[in-house]
Amino acid sequence: MEKTNILVLADHAEILETIIRLINKNESWNGVGVNSYENAAAAFKLDKFDLVLLGVGVNDAVEQQVFELCKSIDQRIVCMRHYGGGSGLLHSEICHALGL
Template identity: 30%
Template sequence: MKIHNVLVVGKNEAIVALLIKLVNKYPELFALGTCELEEVPTICQISPVDVLLFSSGLCLAEEKDISQKVAQFHSNVKTVEHFGGGSGLLRTELNQALGLILACPE
């Protein structure tokens, strides 16, 4: 089974931590994240990124800048903007981005 790597980026530490926890409940996914935008290139150098998951607090210019930085390292990265709505919505967004059907975590 291929493990898909998810990079969570947002401004609220508690929300980023929660999203990492939710994503990591799926055996097909591995998430890490940051609230420090300057850390994104370093993370991309040491870890593959299949999905860039934006959380709350970022302005459009920051999202664009982050997307460009990630694309320099991982040209086929998929982007998901998740601003709440529960883990069911998150699962659907990840399914669509990756073309998967993630089972509900137990």
């Protein structure tokens, strides 16, 4: 079974690390973390992503850039804000975004 690839963009290193760790605890998901729009764009050149989560420190301008990037690559990529909270909320957000 192919894993769901999830890209997380956040500029707070410890929070980004925690989100990626929680995502990768699920055997069906593969989380990749980046801390800038430029790194997100570079990640898309290396891999295909099904979901992009925008976390801590991502401002409105960068959010818009990421939405446009996702739309230009594949209209099916889900791109959404991650608002924080425990692992249960993260799991729920991802499942909801993926229609699970």
